[in-house]
Amino acid sequence: MVGGSIPVFDEIILSTARMNRVLSFHSVSGILVCQAGCVLEELSRYVEERDFIMPLDLGAKGSCHIGGNVATNAGGLRFLRYGSLHGTVLGLEVVLADGTVLDCLTSLRKDNTGYDLKQLFIGSEGTLGIITAVSILCPPKPRAVNVAFLGCPGFAEVLQTFSTCKGMLGEILSAFEFMDAVCMQLVGRHLHLASPVQESPFYVLIETSGSNAGHDAEKLGRFLEHALGSGLVTDGTMATDQRKVKMLWALRERITEALSRDGYVYKYDLSLPVERLYDIVTDLRARLGPHAKHVVGYGHLGDGNLHLNVTAEAFSPSLLAALEPHVYEWTAGQQGSVSAEHGVGFRKRDVLGYSKPPGALQLMQQLKALLDPKGILNPYKTLPIQA
C-alpha cells in the first residue's frame, strides 16, 4: 500500500528506526513528545502504562513508525472518535531539504503565533521535509471498552444502525466498521476464523470507550435491544473481556490478510458520501462479472471511508483497464476522494486530478518547488508528473 520503504528508481532510503526515544510525557495534559522512529505499538504501550492511549491505531501498529504515520496522515481505527492527526499533532521537528532543522516541536494545545507550519508536513509523504520528532496529544485511557459484532440484513439497515447508534451511544462511540458477506467468507476460508453471528449480507463492528463501565453497558444494552427489536440487526454478540474484544476486532482487521491469500489484489481506498458507499461494490460486481474472483467492500463506515478490493488469480491488464479509470471517475462523480487515508505515493500520483482541481495541484507544485527546489525529497512520489 505504502511503498515508502522501497526505492522505485535511484532513491536513497532513509531509516529513522534508531531515532526511537520518548523525549517527554506530561501526565496531566497527556502530551507525548518522541522521536520519529518510535514504533506505534511501543508508544501505545508506553502511554497506556501511564493511563493514556495513542489517538491513532492501525493494523500495522507493530511495525509502523510515528514519523511515517504523521508523514502519511494515517487514519485508522480511532479516527471516528479522536479525529485527524491535523488536530492531534501539536508540534513537529522537520529537517528541510537544505539541511535546516525546523523546530516546531511545541507541546501547546493552542498556539496562534503565525502560520501553522507543521500542517504542511502532515500528509505530505516526506516530499517537503523529513519529520524527525513529533509532539502529540494522547486521550485518557478509557476505563471500559465494549465491542458489539452484528449482522445486518442489508446496506440500508447498516446505515440506519449507524444513525441510531450515534444517537443512542453518543460520546462513547469509538468505532463503527463494516464488512460484507464476501469478506466474512474469505476470512473464514483463508484464516479459519469463524463468524460469531448468523450468516448475514453485512456485518457491523461497534466499539464504545468510556469512563464508567456501568453507564456504558446500559447505553449499549438499550441500543442493542432497540436494534434487534426493530429488525435493523438480525443477530449480534458482545464482548467486554479483552480476549473476546480482540477476537472480534481480528475479523475486521485481518480482512487484508485474507484477501492477499485469495490472489492478486486490486486495492482502492475511497471517501464517499455514506449513502453511496456500497453502490460502487455492487456496480463493479456487475461490471466485472467472472473476470474478478471476488469484489469486496469494507471499512470505516463512520468516516465515510470504503476499502474496495478486487481479487483475481493473477494480475491482468484487461481487468485493470476495466477498473481504472472507472473507479476514479465514479468517485469523482460523487465528489469523493480517490485516496481517503492510504495516501498517494508512486502509483496514485497521476489520479489526484479526480479529487483536486488544477489550481490546487498547481499550488502543491509551487510548495514543492519552494521547499525542495532540487527535488531530492521522496522523488517521483505524491505529485503528478509535470507537463
Add this chain to the structure above:
Amino acid sequence: MVGGSIPVFDEIILSTARMNRVLSFHSVSGILVCQAGCVLEELSRYVEERDFIMPLDLGAKGSCHIGGNVATNAGGLRFLRYGSLHGTVLGLEVVLADGTVLDCLTSLRKDNTGYDLKQLFIGSEGTLGIITAVSILCPPKPRAVNVAFLGCPGFAEVLQTFSTCKGMLGEILSAFEFMDAVCMQLVGRHLHLASPVQESPFYVLIETSGSNAGHDAEKLGRFLEHALGSGLVTDGTMATDQRKVKMLWALRERITEALSRDGYVYKYDLSLPVERLYDIVTDLRARLGPHAKHVVGYGHLGDGNLHLNVTAEAFSPSLLAALEPHVYEWTAGQQGSVSAEHGVGFRKRDVLGYSKPPGALQLMQQLKALLDPKGILNPYKTLPIQA
C-alpha cells in the same frame, strides 16, 4: 483584540457580510457547508434546529463571521472537547492574491490526495488568501448540558480539581474554565453580577455535555461529592436549566466587559504549561505594585490558555515598558506561546520570535512571498517587519 475590520494605514477593508448563505447541511454526517460571511450565532441556531452544534463557540458569536473564525483559527469555549479548527474544518474555498479561486471545499472526513492546502489558510489571518466558503464538521447536539460553578481555596486545588474531573467526568467534560477573585470582584462591581458561591481565591466553571441526562448527573454528582469532601472545592452550585446555565456562564464570559469598564486594559493571551499558568499573574502583581489598578488571570485552563489582563486608569508608556517585553520573555522561558488563540494582527507581529525560531519565521515569509508576491493581502499584519 482582532483589528481585522480597522485599516491601520492605506488598506482596503473587504466585507463578506453579504456572503451569508448556508450552501448545504448533511443530517447524517453533520457536515455544514456555508459562505464565509455567515454569523457564528446564526449558524449555531441553524444546526441546533437540526440536532447538531457548531464545534466552536465564543463570546463574540453574535457578530463574528465563520470565515473570520477560520482565518484567525479561533479557539473559544468548546476547544477542550471538540479541538482545533485544523481538525474540524473539512474544506475551504479561498480566493488567492492573483484572483484564482482555490476550490478545496470538500465535505469528506478523510482525504489524502496530496498536500492538505486548506491548512495553510486556517490561522493565517487573511494574509495568504481570502476565505470565501467553509465546510465544517458539526458534533451532535448533546441531550444534557450541566454546569457547575465552584470555589477553590488555591491554585493548587484548581489544578487538582482539573485532574480529578478529567478522570471522573471523562468523555462528557466539555469545558474547564477558571477565574481569580479579582475577576469576580470586577464582574460584581462593574456589571452587578453576584457570585453564586462563597468568596474564594479562585473559581472554576465546569461544563458537561452528554447523551444521557441520568448518567451525566450521576457522574457529576459523584465528582462534586468527592471534590467537596476532599477539600479541593469549598463551595459550589450546579445548573441544568438553560436560564441558570446561562447565568453561570455569564460570570466567565463577561469578564472582558467588566475589565473594559475598569480602565485601560493591557491584554495578553498566553499558552503555558498548566502548572505555571498562574505564576505570571502573581509575578506581575509584585512587579507592578500600585502602578497597575488590577492584575487578573482567567481563561481556558483545560487548554493551558491564560488570559492575563492588567488595568490602569489610562494608558502609560512606563507601565507598558514594565510589561513588555517582560511578559513575552517570561512566556518564552516556559516554552509558551505569546498568542494562544487571539492571533497576531498588527500589534504582536514583532513578538512572534518569542515563540517561533528564526527558521520558522523565514519559512512564513517565503510562503507569504509565494502566495502574495505583491503584498496586497492584509498588509502590515501577522508577519514581522523584514530586516
